[in-house]
Amino acid sequence: MKRLMNAVDTLLDESLDGLAAAHADILELGAERKFVRRKVLTPGKVALISGGGAGHEPLHAGFVGAGMLDAACPGQVFTSPTPDQMVAAIEAVDTGAGCLLIVKNYEGDVMNFEMAGELAVADGRTVETVVTNDDVAVPKSTWSTGRRGVAGTLVVEKIVGAAAEQLAPLEALRDLGREVNERTRSFGVALTPCTVPAAGKPTFTLAPDEMEVGVGIHGEPGRRRSKLASADAIADEMLGAILDDLAAPAGSQCLLLVNGFGGTPLMELYLMVNAARRILAGRGMTATRYLTGSLVTSLDMAGCSITVTALDERLTRLWDAPVKTAALSW
């Protein structure tokens, strides 16, 4: 494992300090680095709070700022943050209009946010939760953990963030978040594994000609391992899984998010954009909005995920609404 770091134990703290220094106009760290918060809060606005294990940068702290999150709680690499962090974040950014917790569907994240929510509610606050589960590589199910929340989470954060900025009430934002999640599907493919710094060796191994199809954002194995295929064939399988599950009517407009996992050059991501938009067109869908970049990453893993969100006019407007965060700005 080759890393630009000083020590495994201080990696996260040092990185957070760098983030805070570089974006002091937008965000600041909470005490003991328990959370990253917006510099300036809007009284009367519902507070949007997310969080999760580190290693997915810029998710979530990079999405703190006007038009998106009010606070993000960073856990250790690939490990959910803890309820004390979330409670501290809630206390720091709740201006009285309530808090919406946006949580990726991993038992760790869900349970820790749940405990935090219980503590905040016991403290007299109003808290609602949206759990994202956009990863179609895992079958949906009510009797098991079900689908993982992956890159689609950023779409939920952006769209709900825009609506929150317009002072929509808590329940409406929760419902909007669930609607966006319902309209969103993702699928990932890894060409190389990632290495958790504390573990020091790759989470899995792939032969030089293999890829992991349906990989999760922690390098969790996916649907199957197979021979490395062409970009077109990979995009075909990814969008096949996404669109079959999304079942959007032909003629639908959508957002296409091609997301790099950390070790994949932008040149390849744009090539995947090109492949994806042709396949979408072939299925009678039009990508009317695009986002391309390494935004929901898995440390140094090579590969990418594709996310499709079925848009309507309202969601498109909210997507286009201004945003000013460390990682997204328009």
Added chain:
Amino acid sequence: MKRLMNAVDTLLDESLDGLAAAHADILELGAERKFVRRKVLTPGKVALISGGGAGHEPLHAGFVGAGMLDAACPGQVFTSPTPDQMVAAIEAVDTGAGCLLIVKNYEGDVMNFEMAGELAVADGRTVETVVTNDDVAVPKSTWSTGRRGVAGTLVVEKIVGAAAEQLAPLEALRDLGREVNERTRSFGVALTPCTVPAAGKPTFTLAPDEMEVGVGIHGEPGRRRSKLASADAIADEMLGAILDDLAAPAGSQCLLLVNGFGGTPLMELYLMVNAARRILAGRGMTATRYLTGSLVTSLDMAGCSITVTALDERLTRLWDAPVKTAALSW
């Protein structure tokens, strides 16, 4: 070599098509994909044109748009574009106020832009050139090729782009570009090599515990190969070389650009930001502006470069001026 691609020969074209589709509001491709140009030109504004080999994405096409470049000519991976591309770009975006060519100091780029400039001048156009050479890993010299132009090029493009938007005349922009280049120094370190797709194998090899100190953005070997050091030690060496050469007076304000080479997670880049700002402070300098990201890359190479630009009030204002490109937007 593991790549999201269909064929080596079509990699660049497909990627350009994806870029153009994803950012159709900002840019469009020229005929035969000879260049990427702004969608909307400002008559009377000097046209800023850059270009270079592919593999450094988002440089340069990702910086085409309001506040930065008018056109960018993409060459094959790590290969200068050719004069016909530049001439076509000049013809497409010159609105009569002249063209400023921003060229990284590589003989290939310099000579190809030179030939293009000669052709354009013969055609009655006014053309000026700024050659960037910010890489202090290579000794400056008049009798040899001298220093390479690396990540500092983006700083020149941003600041000159802002001044061009204010309709500054060609000579003033050329002088400003040279001044920004004079005030800018960079230094890179690689933890892994990159693989040129057409070559199919890494440009160099590094043992699991080695790094290449002073590497170029094409994976050119640097000053020396050494044992992988801590982030603080690496930042020390990088900033030592930069600041010794820059020799900015104590108390100076500067822009700190920590740039990933393509295979390095954002988490590590922010950690380097943190290391760098402490070292800067120790030398009596203050980073008043920050930019962090994988912006001037070397395909899938892991590692980063640090760039420091000594700012004054005017340059700071120009840096802050609005920009709307695929890769930079504020």
Added chain:
Amino acid sequence: MTPEHLHKLIVAVADAVIAHADELTELDQAIGDGDHGVNMRRGFEAVRADAAATAEKPLPDALKAIGTQLVMKVGGASGPLYGTLFLALGKTIAPDASNIAAAFAAAVQAVEARGKSHPGQKTLLDVLAPVQAALADGGPHLPARLPIVAAAAADATVPMLATRGRASFLGERSIGHMDPGARSSALMIASLCRALEELDLG
């Protein structure tokens, strides 16, 4: 139970978890995200650091203090689950531990509620539940028998199909590996029972 006794028990469990952290991480690399040992070590290092102060408290408060530390330090899925286990234990146990079987049953219930899970899903519950059953059945030599029950229960997770936790994302590919949380539960129970035997309080 004296503070000295309680201290020994806390340290024994913490040391066992810390000593086996790499093994837990390796199990989690196979069917999870490779951090279970790292998470548990972080939590139990905190517990160990505070062990002297914790041991001074009455048993219910000591258990709650440990539960809070685990919630705050472990993170991941195992943090809230083990945290809930100790918090719930602390809530119901008598200061003299006389109702241990009932208290443990209530605590396992609380873990099920927190995890929205039940035995048979290839999780730590597949160790906690049979241990709870054996404890409820009572009988002689419990400190000698419970580790055997726990170890067998952990082994029994190997052929299971995971339907909770990260391993559930693997579907069929989760079969053939021991659940990391089951292993950490078995470890904690074994180290606790061994320490109890050494103290001869069993």
Added chain:
Amino acid sequence: MTPEHLHKLIVAVADAVIAHADELTELDQAIGDGDHGVNMRRGFEAVRADAAATAEKPLPDALKAIGTQLVMKVGGASGPLYGTLFLALGKTIAPDASNIAAAFAAAVQAVEARGKSHPGQKTLLDVLAPVQAALADGGPHLPARLPIVAAAAADATVPMLATRGRASFLGERSIGHMDPGARSSALMIASLCRALEELDLG
């Protein structure tokens, strides 16, 4: 020279470059950016594809056409340099090639001007210049002697310190490797001379 002859010469040079592309790339990987063979192959594939049409032109126009193609297709440093070489050759050469020595001297001059370089800097000029000198000296059996001069000159770049081109970024570390451009120049000269001998026009 008939169009058939010229066609044979063009094809011979293009084929030689294309056949040795991997070798050129490997040399460039050692002290450059690993694309010299890729660049040259791209250029000479274009030249080869148009060879029939090009060979129909008078020699000066044919050389200019080749130069333009190299400028437009090769890219990198070698594109403008080899492009300039052929463009300048085309500008000064007589249709019957009678002034070849003078034309070649002018072309090498043009390359030096384009590259702001001169022999001794570990570049293709370190082959072109001695070949030009041998050509100027004249004498018998030039097609047999020039390849030997060129090959020796390419070998002589191995111990040189590069002060132009990407290899110059390496400083001392550029020593001990043959310059890729020197090798491609030697290749082109050798294949041209061999083809001339076969045509028996030398």
